[in-house]
Amino acid sequence: MIRLFKHYVPHAVLLLGLIDFALLMLAAEAGWTLRIWQLGGGIDPESGRLPHMLTYAAAVQVAMVAVGVYGVEAHQSLRFAVARLFVAMSVGILLLSLVFFLVPPVSFWRSSLLYATLFGLGLLSLVRLLLGRTLGGDAFKRRVLVLGAGPRAARVEALAGAEGAGFVVAGYVAMNDGPVVVARAVNRAEIANLPAFIRDLGATEVVLALEERRNSLPLNDLLRAKTAGVHVNDLSSFLERETGRVDLDSLNPSWLIFSDGFSAGRRLSGAAKRMFDILVSLVILLLAAPLILVTALAVKLESRGPAFFRQRRVGLYGQSFELLKLRSMREDAEVGGVAVWAQENDPRVTRVGAVIRKLRIDELPQAWSVLKGEMSFVGPRPERPQFVADLEARLPYYAERHMVKPGITGWAQINYPYGASIEDARQKLEFDLYYAKNYTPFLDVLIILQTLRVVLWPEGAR
Structure with missing residues (x-):
């Protein structure tokens, strides 16, 4: 890549x-x-x-x-x-x-x-x-040697077998750092010269998938491979590159601290992003006003209750704000104000609500939050305070997603279908952390363009 x-x-x-x-x-x-x-x-x-x-x-x-x-x-x-x-x-x-x-x-x-x-x-x-x-064949895929034969190496093996994988595994080396899960791994003791072994396999990259690094990391061999032009990568960086998300299972705080990303030098790009948000939100509010009004009328005619609803969400630095959307559920969707995850074929969704959710029309009033500066067009989706408190207790690094302004669309929204469970939240968090870590205007443009694909083929809308 x-x-x-x-x-x-x-x-x-x-x-x-x-x-x-x-x-x-x-x-x-x-x-x-x-x-x-x-x-x-x-x-x-x-x-x-x-x-x-x-x-x-x-x-x-x-x-x-x-x-x-x-x-x-x-x-x-x-x-x-x-x-x-x-x-x-x-x-x-x-x-x-x-x-x-x-x-x-x-x-x-x-x-x-x-x-x-x-x-x-x-x-x-x-x-x-x-x-x-x-x-799409192996000619354009990198040849990777995996150091390790345990559960971490098995994750690389599974990823290599997935459709669209950008690499092939040339071999596995069991480093005697734990149980062997990958059967075809070669024991390190059987390899006389590891750099020569890497060269003979034609590998251009070595991935460290060790279960335990202490007394298992062949520093001299890796140094020789590195100076010979072979790229050496740890598992977290490798998975980030191949999957477009920050893998929580292999993550440790030191990797987040010392790896490239979360750059503070974003003043210029941040100012440009804010100007873009103001300009586009004004255009959307002006052009979409008739559609919003017609939809609001349809919502009112079908079911009792207000056409719009306001909901507290958690935004930048954990500060809460009030989100405005067109109502797509019955007025009594949440009894007593208790937050409930949305479900597939959710019975609380009205007929008009089902249509506007598929077409993302219910999201249009959020342009007002963008104009006020509480949201951006691109960023992690803002969650409700009740969900955030629960997710922060269950998922590591969840609070880090609040280091960037929430958005209407985001990296998780275009890469992961709509989810309404702890496991779905975990998967989306990995994409959100990737965005927060690797934010650039280029990535914002890519997300905005790819949002059209999600709108045209809304498989994940609920």
């Missing part, structure tokens, strides 16, 4: 993205050229239409990122990839329409845009037909 602005991007995804951008530029040129040829005119100088081509390619690729064209499933199934490409092209045309309205000099003729879109769809589908298996 390559690290871009503290976030890891698989080499295969980056390569495919670069190929896609080049093909979209080619499609834009082909669409332009075909239309000029139909009109019987000469071909304009390339420099004159370069801004148009760049605008087309950039807008369509942004749409591709937003709808999940570069997700794991797209590498596994050609049908899935082509279906997402169709959606991406549709979203891209809508985005281009907005860009052309705001910046007329970069607009396409409608016929040229149609031809470019058809060419682009064909070329992008073709490259996935030709390279899909290769990009």
